[in-house]
Amino acid sequence: MIFMISPDLSFRKAGSFIKRSYLLQMSYKLEFFLRLFFAFFNILTYYFVAKLIGTSAAPYLKPYGGDYFSFVLIGIAFSTYLMVSLRSFSESIRDEQMMGTLEAMLVTPTDTTAVITLSALWSFIVASLRVFLYLLIGIFLGAKIANINVIGAGILLVLTVICFGSIGILSASFIMIFKRGDPINMLFMSTSELFGGVFFPVELFPGALQGISHLLPMTYSLNGMRHALLQGYSLGGLAPDILALIIFSLILLPLSLLIFRYAVVRVKEEGTLVQY
């Protein structure tokens, strides 16, 4: 996604942003490693919840392999991308505003969209590292991730990042104009975990509520990931979720960029670009 937005975005420039963020992050080493370390406890909590549930939830989990711990592990791991998307774009604007570096960046030929998008890149790298750790810890604790469709999971991951990233850019547009009180963030933060099937299958919902689940990209992302990682579905089997995510991407990406460009034009006219 990052490299489709603007011809201004090159891999080398992306590398410079990653290097800068890495150096800044490593200047706070303790915080970085503590965050990764405490991810372990999050997984451990659900490991014991899964032990408590035992096989009682098996009928609901049959389409996903029947094991609750494996089910919830995928949910927690890949919902990380949505949480990161919702935070990272708006936080990167806010951080640069507060540090005072935004103006110095925006007076260069690198356009505003590129600056904000690339500033969020490091968060996605850290999120990927965290997802990898979650899966690794999960496998160590007995999650049944063995029959993996790697290509299918890769496609789903890319589409997930595009969809969630687009929602993050929409959220950043609101932050840019209103500074605080972003409805996109609030809407997706509060609904996605519940209706997206992070902790339990959406099939548990009554019909009307399932309708809400089907409006969220999270539902298709997690459903597809579970089928790809826990049951090794073929690309044909994953097609409905992949297709749904493609449709979400085709709508959300151009829409979010359009709204973000409008936000940039507006704050430049108001002179509030660097205010927070």
Added chain:
Amino acid sequence: MKRDEFTSLNSVSINVREGEVFGLIGPNGAGKTTLIKILCTLITPTSGRAYVNGYDVIKESSDVRRSIGFVTTDERSFYWRLTGRQNLEFFAALHNIRGNEARERIGELLRSMDLSERADELFMGYSAGMKQRLAIARGLLNEPSVLFMDEPTRSLDPGAARSLRELIKSYIVNEQGKTVFLSSHNLDEVEDLCQRIAIFDRGKVRATGTVNGLKEGLGSEATLCDVFSSFTGKQFSDEIAFIKPRIERSHRHGGFGRRG
């Protein structure tokens, strides 16, 4: 909800010649920073046109940014936990300058700014003068034709301010031949550096011309301070007091004015 709106610049018309040092003087809130930000494409004017190096600041904003450098007085505009060199490397990448070209350019600028020996130390350990020299180095990274400097010596002590003025004159103006557009509260600095000036007040240009030309208009004994007063109806010393809050704050009524 109704948005608060005010006109910060009104009917401003200024031409700056290639290769000259042009100064903007005026009280806080006069619109100096707003004008510089418009010319640097950070703010879009609601009406009117502005050109930098022949490029329209609205329609050709990326061409404008490619051809300008911006030196801000805000020392927060750097990453404090990166070294001076790492900061310059990052901003060079934003200017699409990479690899050997970037390394050579950064090395040369660090030498010119007398920062080579401290280049690999964290920015947070730099003195105010070093920070400002690094800001100038950053402003020159892309070899701009025009350099915008917003109160470049504002946070410096008199000695450091004098050194920086020398650096601007000898390196940026004489050696590099840049067109410099600077705003300042310091009349000595303006007299020392600028060929022509504009006096700004309440969003309008009250006078433009050479420093000597404007002074001569008021008589042989006139100072730039007199020129400022005659065009704005204000004492420049009062305005200067505005930017020295620790010394004069108790004598003022109200808060500090917005940066102009």
